Amino acid sequence: MKSYLAPKFIIERDTERCINCKVCVNQCSFDSHYYDADDDKVKSRIGKCVGCHRCVLFCPTQALTVRENPLDYRANYNWSPEVIEDITKQAESGGVVLTGMGNDKSQRIYWDHLLLNASQVTNPSIDPLREPMELTTYLGRKPDKIDIDKQDPQSIKLKTELAPQVKLDVPVMFSAMSYGAVSINVHKSLARAAVEMGTLWNTGEGGLHPDLYKYGNNTIVQVASGRFGVQPSYLNIARVVEIKIGQGAKPGIGGHLPGEKVTAEVSSTRMIPHGTDALSPAPQHDIYSIEDLSQLIHALKEATNYTKPISVKIAAVHNSAAIASGMVRAGADIIVLDGFRGATGAAPKIIRENVGIPIELALASVDTRLRQEGIRNQASLVISGGIRNSGDVIKAIALGADAVNIGTAALVALGCRVCQQCHTGKCAWGICTSDLFLSKRLNPDIGARRAANLLRGWSHEIKDMLGGMGINAIESLRGNRLHLRGIDLTDTELEVLGVRMAGN
């Protein structure tokens, strides 16, 4: 069948600069460039380019540029080129349109409508360059009250037995991204960066490669519907065990890691045959209720002898607040909310763009609900889904989060250009692929440095903003919505966010 899809990008080659060195031919995993032996020239194909910039940035003479194909349709607000092209793809295949990364649509980003406060005159701001600033965060269940043994004034002791706590030096962790969806070198990069920066990275649900067990103390291991890689050694090596119920990019559905990505190594970690699809069912078939969730939480506590916090991750959906309350009462020590901008290695586009709610609103309503019920202390609240910079982080903490997870931002630090081709497994940057040839492009030493640098930069910025507010510990900002004001928001939006209008 002839395809009616026009090329998305045009590659422009400056023939005066091009030295026919074939770097672009070798770098492009989408087959856009080739060497024409007859003409003894490197040329480009039309219609293959995905706009990942690999060739542009690796061309030694800067001979290449990539532009969006300026093919104009007759202007139509309803029938946008994207809508027309998706219909065309489906008409030619009968399939579900798949995509990668997070929702790229224009729904309101509430972070951009929230503004932070700063001290002026009446209370002094703090200069983080000359005074200590505390970003330390402890994740885990906190007691309702603490009893202290003061009988011996020389050694005052805590009588209350604390639930397992995890100390983070910076309240930013790396989101769950499974081995198989991302390359082993992404796992290595993030694990090392987490160790360096005193935070945690997350295995996702693809198991933990034996080479990475040594980073266990900075690792969150996931138990998801496919139960890939879940065995006692995996649970016991981790710092936190996370039950994944859902993710923001595709609430309510499972995942299919395509057989192309199930290489020999991936198959050994996931424990499935080489080349088969790794199917993660939509629900966990042993969890059909809050009671069942409680059962799995406690099964994991038993399996790890009550030494680790158990986290439960859900996608932000309409009734997240009630669900979160149930999760806390079911025994979750950490709750992770993933908003509708949360990214993915592969999801049906229609789900990514239409299911779930913005993380800002979900966070505000969950935090409010747990406070109203007097159980906010019983679980830490971690949020994710499109966190772009330290401003988003600090606003999230002021809205009530204990910490945030970053996925896309971490991958961008490693080289990702957000070209949204994760689901193809052909990532030219060696990130979202299990192809050994491509994976090698990400050097974990450099990757770890880049990811750690990002957290270092954000830490400085968070300290600056905290100091500006006259606060010297992130604990003091947590859930302190008086430090936020809203702009361009309706009364209902302000009410849900629990934030006053700017100027008010």
Place this chain on the structure above:
Amino acid sequence: MNNNLNTISNKKVMEISADGLSYRELNTKLREAAAQGIEKFKLTDVCGQRYLGTGLNKPVEIDIRGTPGNDLGAFMEGPEITVHGNVQDGCGNTMNDGEIIVHGHTGDVVGFSARGGKIFIRDSVGYRAGIHMKEYKDKKPVIVIGGNAQDFCGEYMAGGILILLGFNTHEVNFKANFIGTGMHGGVIYLGNKVETYQLGKEVGIAELDENDNNVLRQYVNEFASHFNCDAEEILNRQFIKLFPRWLRPYGQLYVY
């Protein structure tokens, strides 16, 4: 509560009455005793305690009288559990290694996502038996069910062996629907009749070849020795084999 420590056949044995113990107290006791070298536990008066055998990670024997609660042997690595009675839901959940022998029925989701080890059930099981079992090289979970199973057995199976003998039951035919839906690995042997409408569309039916017969004989013999029945009588039944028709059942579902 009554703990008796004695030695039978060179094994250090501990008897525990579970009467009045919470699952956490009971499991803590098992873990501490196993760490001190106890090799066999005889649990009596078990009444709904969950997660027995979880977190022990040692090849100890556990003999259970009474009714253990949900998630018996969840994430289990090593123990051999014998239950003289019925078992509730989630038996062998994500089990990695070891053996569970049930002299009775079990509830739903038996052997869910099992990665290794064996489960023998004398009678019948509930819904969703053997969902998403996996295998890798020589690590291959096996579930043998003497009677019948309900809907969704073998769903999403990615490996392992699920055997439904259809023997210890009054029902002539299997009644389960959606057998093996989404199956993409492993094998199911059925000792009773099914109609094709009862099967997931990802499942193919075949007669047993020599290799299948050898595998079946091995596990039926084990089953018969556990439950003291006649292996030949079981093997004389007309068995069929269910297998995944595709390694990638949903490979054609998507367009980029």
